[in-house]
Amino acid sequence: MPINFNSPENRHTYFGREAQQEWFDLMQKLVEPRDKEIADIGCGGGIYSLAWLKMGAKKVTCVDFSQQMLADTVENTQGLPNIVIKQGDALCTGLPDSSQDIAFERALIHHISQENRTSCFAEAYRLLRSGGTYILQDRTLQDIQRPGSPEHIRGYLFDIYPHLQYFENQRRPDNIEVIDGLQSVGFKQVKVFSLLEKRTTYKNFLQLAADFQARKGRSILHELSDEEIAHLIRHIEKSLGAETDIVEKDFWTIWTGIK
Numbered sequence: 001m002p003i004n005f006n007s008p009e010n011r012h013t014y015f016g017r018e019a020q021q022e023w024f025d026l027m028q029k030l031v032e033p034r035d036k037e038i039a040d041i042g043c044g045g046g047i048y049s050l051a052w053l054k055m056g057a058k059k060v061t062c063v064d065f066s067q068q069m070l071a072d073t074v075e076n077t078q079g080l081p082n083i084v085i086k087q088g089d090a091l092c093t094g095l096p097d098s099s100q101d102i103a104f105e106r107a108l109i110h111h112i113s114q115e116n117r118t119s120c121f122a123e124a125y126r127l128l129r130s131g132g133t134y135i136l137q138d139r140t141l142q143d144i145q146r147p148g149s150p151e152h153i154r155g156y157l158f159d160i161y162p163h164l165q166y167f168e169n170q171r172r173p174d175n176i177e178v179i180d181g182l183q184s185v186g187f188k189q190v191k192v193f194s195l196l197e198k199r200t201t202y203k204n205f206l207q208l209a210a211d212f213q214a215r216k217g218r219s220i221l222h223e224l225s226d227e228e229i230a231h232l233i234r235h236i237e238k239s240l241g242a243e244t245d246i247v248e249k250d251f252w253t254i255w256t257g258i259k
């Protein structure tokens with residue numbers, strides 16, 4: 001069953017981490033966020049909304065359809081004057097036409113059905129000012145299919161649960177389809193980038209096991225029962241051996257387009 005973002009037990013799922021240097025470096029190459037108005041759509045706990053503020057954004061509007069996730073954003077951004085929090089759907093945010101300089105969506109579109117993705121892109125186009133930039137960050141099938149390694153821990157999942165590839169196949173965006181979708185709603189200069197982004201460092205295996213058990217920030221783990229998760233953790237332990245300071249990273253694709 002897919003993750004229910006509105007369930008109270010999923011509070012703090014996209015919370016308690018910080019954006020990493022490699023992410024900042026790439027964003028800084030793609031756009032100049034200083035003094036800009038930025039919409040972070042599907043913001044989760046606001047990890048990246050805060051990152052945009054750190055880069056000097058004038059205002060960040062955090063949009064998410066889940067009250068639970070927005071409660072995390074409120075907690076994460078307390079006392080910051082240039083944050084606006086708004087409940088809304090990525091297909092229909094309620095933000096005014098031509099009001100934003102940058103629209104950012106990280107790990108959102110694989111939660112939006114393929115038939116609705118063009119509407120999601122069109123909504124971003126509508127709320128951007130002329131010359132504004134749309135930045136989409138998500139994991140394609142190629143990104144997630146990289147084999148398991150101490151760096152790409154999520155890759156171990158498919159060693160023992162290959163059927164989950166079918167589930168991923170249904171929801172993961174295809175690079176060419178995204179490019180075509182962006183162009184079809186009017187985006188110009190559509191470009192594609194890759195990013196290897198550090199997710200977290202575990203001091204030891206116990207920390208990693210606890211994180212996987214809590215299914216933190218990995219919606220695919222919600223497809224597995226507690227026993228299956230325990231089996232996965234044993235498989236990862238065997239594969240990693242006695243590694244300490246395990247640095248988990250994820251492969252991402254980034255698409256940009258200009259209105």
Ligand SMILES: C[S@@+](CC[C@H](N)C(=O)[O-])C[C@H]1O[C@@H](n2cnc3c(N)ncnc32)[C@H](O)[C@@H]1O
Binds near residue numbers: 005042089
């Ligand atoms: C995987 S989380 C990513 C959170 C955050 N962007 C990050 O990278 O840390 C996906 C987020 O998108 C939100 N979401 C999913 N579908 C949505 C929709 N149609 N409209 C608005 N938010 C949506 C979920 O509630 C969740 O907070």
